[in-house]
Structure formats: C-alpha cells, structure tokens
Amino acid sequence: MLKVYGMELSVPSNKVRFTANALGLEYEYKSMNLMEGEQKADWFVKINPVGRVPAIDDDGFSLFESNAIIKYLADKNNSAYYPKDLKARAKVEQWIDFTSLHIAAAMTRVLFNRILAPVIGAEVDENSLKTGIEFLAQFLPIVDQQLGKSKYLAGDNMSLADIVLLASVDPAEACQIDLTPYTNLVKWRQDLQAKDFYTKCHKSYADVLAAMSAK
C-alpha cells in the first residue's frame, strides 16, 4: 500500500495528503517527528536521501519532492487534475511553478520567522521576513486576478495547481497574513476548504498549530 511520510505543519506534506485524498487513494500516513530528527534516521534516508518530508513509498517505489509526488500520483491514476492535453497541462505546470517559486517560497519565509524560529530557538531573520511579506503583497494579487477570470487557477476545472495554492496559503492566518483584500482567492479557498480532501487532512492549519502548541 502507498505510504505517505509527512508532518502536520509541513505545507509540502499537506499538499501530498490533499492530493492523495482528492484522488480517493487509500494510503498509510506516517507522521514524522521532525523535532527529534526522525527524518534523518537511516531507515528514512533510504526513502529520501535529503532527510526531509514529504516522501512516499509506493510498494517499494520511493519518491521525494512534493510537486514530483503529486504529479506522479495524479498521472498514475489518470486524473483530470493533471490533464494529458499538452496545453491544458502546460497551464497547470505554469501555475504550480508560479505558486511554488513565488507564493509558497514567500509564505515559508514568514512561517519560519513568525512561527517556527521561536519554537526551535532559531534567530528571527527580519530581512527574510520583510521580503516574504513584500513578495506575498506582490504575488497574491496575481492569483486573485486569475481566480476572478476562471473558477480554478488553471481554468474551469480543478487541478493540481489549486491544491498547490491551497496548501501554500494554508498558514496565512497563523502567519498573520491578511487574505481578505483578495476576494476571489478567499471565495475559491472557502469552497475548497469545505471539500472532503481538505477536511480529511485538517479543519485548518491554524487549528493544527494551536493543538500542537498546547502540547
């Protein structure tokens, strides 16, 4: 059976879980204890030599990098979330890359400095935080405008690009990033957050963070 290795606060891990859920796959989820360095254990480094989550083991076939994993799972299951048509797929790839390289990367800067650094005792990098906030202000309007033109990011049908964006903006509230000015994005997000593939993973990112902080 497919095994997914992840961690509940890891955006790329949640991306893989959203995708596996949306595809209706049966899988075993293993939550890795990153604080104790389980991701660097010999057994896990055999699955992902980088020693990071997410990774999968699909009956002996191992794969890391969240975007590679979600594309593999969608293609393996002939899913319309990753269309076969050349131009339709190119649009999905375009929005996956844009979201990953610009929005997710910027949110990661904010997440690290506002949430994780204080927890793990790392120094807050104010420059990186400022850059992350500025990049979000620059790039969120792009996806907001796109979602004003089409129901989903890459067109009229939901695709992997929507899953990547949904996971990328998931920590917004926890990171004190106000999404309310982006009305198309907010509406699109509310719709997807109500779907089973999301609620099977969690109610919200902020909820998971609150539950973990209370421990």
Ligand SMILES: N[C@@H](CCC(=O)N[C@@H](CS)C(=O)NCC(=O)O)C(=O)O
């Ligand atoms: N580009 C990778 C990012 C993987 C990554 O950075 N994972 C983090 C959690 S979000 C991790 O495992 N960190 C633990 C470590 O570096 O030891 C992906 O999309 O899968």
